[in-house]
Amino acid sequence: MTITGLTNRTRKLVVAAERLMIHPCTLATTTASPPPVLTTRVLFPRSPSLNLRHSTTLNFTTMNTAATHLDTIFNQKKILRSKVRKDLKSMDPSLRSQEDDAIQSIVLEAPWFKSCKGLCAYISCSALREVDTSKVLSEILKNGDQDDHSQVSKKLYVPRVEDKNSHMRMLNISRMNDLIANSMDILEPAPVDAEGNERKDVMFADEPVDLFLLPGLAFDKTGRRLGRGGGYYDTFLTKYQELAKDRNWKRPLFVALSYSLQLLDDNVIPVTPNDVLVDALVTSSGVIPISSAAREMDS
Numbered sequence: 700m701t702i703t704g705l706t707n708r709t710r711k712l713v714v715a716a717e718r719l720m721i722h723p724c725t726l727a728t729t730t731a732s733p734p735p736v737l738t739t740r741v742l743f744p745r746s747p748s749l750n751l752r753h754s755t756t757l758n759f760t761t762m763n764t765a766a767t768h769l770d771t772i773f774n775q776k777k778i779l780r781s782k783v784r785k786d787l788k789s790m791d792p793s794l795r796s797q798e799d800d801a802i803q804s805i806v807l808e809a810p811w812f813k814s815c816k817g818l819c820a821y822i823s824c825s826a827l828r829e830v831d832t833s834k835v836l837s838e839i840l841k842n843g844d845q846d847d848h849s850q851v852s853k854k855l856y857v858p859r860v861e862d863k864n865s866h867m868r869m870l871n872i873s874r875m876n877d878l879i880a881n882s883m884d885i886l887e888p889a890p891v892d893a894e895g896n897e898r899k900d901v902m903f904a905d906e907p908v909d910l911f912l913l914p915g916l917a918f919d920k921t922g923r924r925l926g927r928g929g930g931y932y933d934t935f936l937t938k939y940q941e942l943a944k945d946r947n948w949k950r951p952l953f954v955a956l957s958y959s960l961q962l963l964d965d966n967v968i969p970v971t972p973n974d975v976l977v978d979a980l981v982t983s984s985g986v987i988p989i990s991s992a993a994r995e996m997d998s
């Protein structure tokens with residue numbers, strides 16, 4: 700069997716399984732509750748026949764073992780997502796609004812935010828109980844005004860889902876009116892602006908972005924992030940990292956915004972080799988720098 704002819708989902712699984720063989724991932728043996736967390740390293744033998752770049756032949760026994768392991772991880776993610784969604788739904792609304800304000804003030808005051816010239820940020824969706832980004836976004840767009848010189852003016856790119864195959868683009872907007880609700884009720888930009896011009900896609904921009912503000916369901920202090928399961932962000936962040944490397948650009952900072960209840964004990968969040976780690980978290984208590992890049996930016 701060859702890699703060509705596989706469905707998109709199977710191809711993703713094959714690539715993840717191949718990476719799993721090369722970089723065995725950590726499988727959390729407990730889910731969201733209860734701590735303490737014990738983690739098991741699951742080791743798979745390396746198999747030269749699994750390097751798809753050099754061979755199109757798959758070793759099915761090894762592939763099946765890896766696929767079963769991945770299925771277990773995806774199931775654990777699913778269970779954890781349900782638990783966090785439930786916790787978010789029962790979060791006290793006044794606590795939520797306090798945390799929304801605190802997190803956004805911390806972002807607006809952070810040196811890495813103030814100095815950034817371009818960023819990709821999510822448009823928060825209250826139905827999904829995501830940390831609010833509306834104040835941050837309106838501050839950025841206000842800075843686009845010619846009369847406002849209080850901060851470095853920033854180019855803002857926001858997500859647009861193109862299809863169900865984890866394909867998302869980040870398109871430039873200059874006002875909130877540029878947005879319309881999609882089928883998931885998330886605001887996103889139309890591909891063309893009011894004048895009929897194609898919106899700038901960050902993957903084709905001449906200038907890099909310095910920062911990503913990331914959504915998610917759960918996070919930990921080692922940089923793990925549990926998304927909503929679409930694979931949109933992991934796919935996008937991996938591609939953007941490759942672009943930055945090809946162009947010799949500084950890698951942007953990946954910063955996730957988290958309510959306190961979304962910050963879980965270290966290593967409880969199951970991960971696969973495709974999951975991209977974040978550099979820092981912002982909670983209502985402050986910035987949690989994780990990577991060395993984040994520690995440098997925060998000082």
Ligand SMILES: Nc1nc2c(c(=O)[nH]1)N(C=O)[C@@H](CNc1ccc(C(=O)N[C@@H](CCC(=O)O)C(=O)O)cc1)CN2
Nearest residue numbers: 821822823824858860867883885914926927929931932
């Ligand atoms: N504000 C925001 N925009 C975003 C994302 C996001 O997480 N937040 N995305 C990040 O990928 C992409 C869209 N992906 C999404 C994936 C799932 C759901 C969603 O509604 N999930 C439901 C469960 C649906 C189900 O299980 O069938 C939920 O989480 O409650 C929304 C957006 C791009 N834009």
Ligand SMILES: Nc1ncnc2c1ncn2[C@@H]1O[C@H](COP(=O)(O)OP(=O)(O)OP(=O)(O)O)[C@@H](O)[C@H]1O
Nearest residue numbers: 712770773776865925926927928929930931932933
């Ligand atoms: N059992 C499975 N086998 C193969 N692929 C799966 C399985 N379960 C989920 N996937 C796919 O893996 C991809 C990544 O899922 P993952 O759980 O890592 O997403 P996520 O990190 O929560 O999402 P995001 O990156 O958007 O924040 C998705 O495209 C999903 O369709």
